[in-house]
Amino acid sequence: MTDTLIDISGVWKAFDDHSVLRGLDLSVDRHEAVVLIGASGSGKSTLLRCVNGLENVDAGHITLDGNLDVTGFKTDMDVVRRRIGIVFQSYNLFPHMTVLDNVTLSPRKVLKRSAAECRDQAMTLLQRFGLAAKASDYPDRLSGGQAQRVAIVRALAMEPELMLFDEITSALDPLLVGEVLDAVRELKEGGLTLIMATHEMGFAREVADRVCFLDAGVVLEQGTPAAVFGSPQEEKTKEFLARILK
Amino acid sequence: MSASTTAPGAPEVYFDPVRQAHRRKRARRDALVGMASLLGFVLVVGFAISRTSGWPLVQETFFNGSEFIATFPGLLDAFLLNVRIFLIAEPLILIIGLLVALARDLRSPLLLPLRVLATLYVDIFRGVPTILVIFLLGFGVPALQLQGVPNNAVFWGTAALVLSYGAYVAEVFRAGIGSVHSSQRMAARSLGLTSLQTSRYVILPQAVRNVVPPLLNDFISLQKDTALVSVLGPIEVLRQAQIDASSTFNYTAYVGAALIFIALTIPMTRFADWVQARMRKRRTMAGTA
Numbered sequence A: 001m002t003d004t005l006i007d008i009s010g011v012w013k014a015f016d017d018h019s020v021l022r023g024l025d026l027s028v029d030r031h032e033a034v035v036l037i038g039a040s041g042s043g044k045s046t047l048l049r050c051v052n053g054l055e056n057v058d059a060g061h062i063t064l065d066g067n068l069d070v071t072g073f074k075t076d077m078d079v080v081r082r083r084i085g086i087v088f089q090s091y092n093l094f095p096h097m098t099v100l101d102n103v104t105l106s107p108r109k110v111l112k113r114s115a116a117e118c119r120d121q122a123m124t125l126l127q128r129f130g131l132a133a134k135a136s137d138y139p140d141r142l143s144g145g146q147a148q149r150v151a152i153v154r155a156l157a158m159e160p161e162l163m164l165f166d167e168i169t170s171a172l173d174p175l176l177v178g179e180v181l182d183a184v185r186e187l188k189e190g191g192l193t194l195i196m197a198t199h200e201m202g203f204a205r206e207v208a209d210r211v212c213f214l215d216a217g218v219v220l221e222q223g224t225p226a227a228v229f230g231s232p233q234e235e236k237t238k239e240f241l242a243r244i245l246k
Numbered sequence B: 001m002s003a004s005t006t007a008p009g010a011p012e013v014y015f016d017p018v019r020q021a022h023r024r025k026r027a028r029r030d031a032l033v034g035m036a037s038l039l040g041f042v043l044v045v046g047f048a049i050s051r052t053s054g055w056p057l058v059q060e061t062f063f064n065g066s067e068f069i070a071t072f073p074g075l076l077d078a079f080l081l082n083v084r085i086f087l088i089a090e091p092l093i094l095i096i097g098l099l100v101a102l103a104r105d106l107r108s109p110l111l112l113p114l115r116v117l118a119t120l121y122v123d124i125f126r127g128v129p130t131i132l133v134i135f136l137l138g139f140g141v142p143a144l145q146l147q148g149v150p151n152n153a154v155f156w157g158t159a160a161l162v163l164s165y166g167a168y169v170a171e172v173f174r175a176g177i178g179s180v181h182s183s184q185r186m187a188a189r190s191l192g193l194t195s196l197q198t199s200r201y202v203i204l205p206q207a208v209r210n211v212v213p214p215l216l217n218d219f220i221s222l223q224k225d226t227a228l229v230s231v232l233g234p235i236e237v238l239r240q241a242q243i244d245a246s247s248t249f250n251y252t253a254y255v256g257a258a259l260i261f262i263a264l265t266i267p268m269t270r271f272a273d274w275v276q277a278r279m280r281k282r283r284t285m286a287g288t289a
C-alpha cells in the first residue's frame, strides 16, 4: 500500500522547438527522498520548476496529494507554491531584508499569520539549523553555506508538503557543502518528502530512498541507490556514472 | 572569519610606530603642498585677470558691491517661490513617475489601455522640451477660459514641470525595476507570494534603492528648472533679477541669482556623490556573498 504524494505523468516541456521533457513519468511517495541525477541539460531543473508551476508544461499532468492538479488551467499557482517549496542553486535571498525578515515574509503576507507567531516559528527554525545568531544580519554578511541554509529555512517556514532542491550545493565552496547537506539530512529524518537534483553522488547514495537517472527527457532508470550505483542496467547510466564517479 | 584568526588579546590593528609617524608626516606634507599650490594658482590667475584692460568694466557690470547689496535681499525673497514650486513638484513627480513605471510593466490584457497610455505619456513628454510644455500649459490652458480650472501661472508652470519630469523619473524607476535580477521574482513567487506582493515587498524596495543616485541628479536639475516658470510672469528669482537688471543695466542681480542656485545645488550634489559612494561600497561588499 503506497501513499503517493506527487504524481507526474506524461509531462512534455519544450523550449524553442527543443523538447527537454518527453513524456516523463515519476511518482513520489510521502516521506520519500528521491534524487535526480543526469547529465547537464538533461532536464532536472526544468522538471523541478514544472512541479511547482514556475514553468507551464506542454502536455501531461502533475498531481499533488491526489487532489491538486498543478497543471490544471484553472489552478491557482499561488496555492500550489504554498504547498511545494523549492530551493535554488543560487540562494536568491532578498538582499534588502534581514535573515529573519527573509524567513517571515511569506508566512506573514501569504498565510496572514501574526508577526509574533511568524517570528517565533522562524527563530525556532533558525535555531534548529544553527542560524539563530544570524537572525538580524543582512544576507551580504553570510557565508555561502549560511545563505543556503537560510534559503532552506525560508522555504520550510511555509510548511510545505513537498520540498524541491535544485543543486543546492553546486555554488558552494567544498568546505561549506557539508553543513548544507547536514540540513537536508535533518529534513529527511524529519519525514519531509524531498525531490532533489544533485551532482553529489556520495550524498545521493546516503540519503536517497530512490535514485532516478534522467536522460533524453525521461527517467531512463531508477531504483535504490545500491541498485543504480551498484549495478546499473542501462548503457547510458553506466556511461554517466563512469564519467561522474571518475 | 577574519578576526578569529588572530590570537586572543591581540589588538585588531597594529602599526609600527615609526612607520605610522612617517605616514603622518607625509600626509601633512601632501596637504601643505596642495594648499600652497592651489593658493599660488588662484593668486596668479586673479592677478592676471585684474590686470586685463576690460576687468574694471566687467567688475562694474557683474560684481558691483552696492548693486549686490541692494538687490540680493529681494532675490532671496523671490527665491522662496522657486523653493515652493520645487517642494510641491518633487513629491508629485515621484508619485507619477512610480505609477507610470508600474503601469508600463503591466502584463494583464485587461489593463492594456493603462499600459498604452503610460507609454504614450512617456514618449510625448520626454520628447517635448520642458519650456515648450510650460508655454503650452501656462499660456494655452488659461486661454481656454474653462470653468473651474485655475488660470494661475504658478499652478500651470508647476504642472508643466511635473509632467515633464514625471516622464523622465518614470524611466529611471523602470530601469531600476529592470536592474533587479529575475531570480528575485522567481524566488518570491516560489514562496507563494502573489505577483503584486512580489512587486511590493521584493522588487520595488530594491529597485528604488538602485535609483537613488540618478533620482538625486534629477532633483538637482529640477531645482534649476524652476527658473523656467519665469517665462509665464510670476516673480521668482530669475524674473526678479531680470527686473533689477533692466532697471539699472547692471547684471550683478543675475550673478546674485546664480549664487543662490549654486548655494542650493552644491550641497545636493555632494550629498548625491556621498550616497553613490556609499552604495558602491555596499555593492562590492554584497558581491562577495
Ligand SMILES: Nc1ncnc2c1ncn2[C@@H]1O[C@H](COP(=O)(O)OP(=O)(O)OP(=O)(O)O)[C@@H](O)[C@H]1O
Pocket (backbone or CB within 6 Å): A015, A016, A020, A038, A039, A040, A041, A042, A043, A044, A045, A046, A047, A167, A197
Ligand atoms: N528558460 C529556458 N529557456 C530556454 N531554454 C531553456 C530554459 N531553461 C532550460 N532550458 C534548456 O533546457 C535544457 C535543460 O535544462 P535544465 O536546466 O533543466 O537541465 P539540468 O538537468 O538542470 O542541467 P544542469 O545539471 O546543468 O543544471 C537545457 O538545454 C537548457 O538550455
Ligand SMILES: [Mg+2]
Pocket (backbone or CB within 6 Å): A044, A045, A046, A166, A167, A197
Ligand atoms: Mg539544473
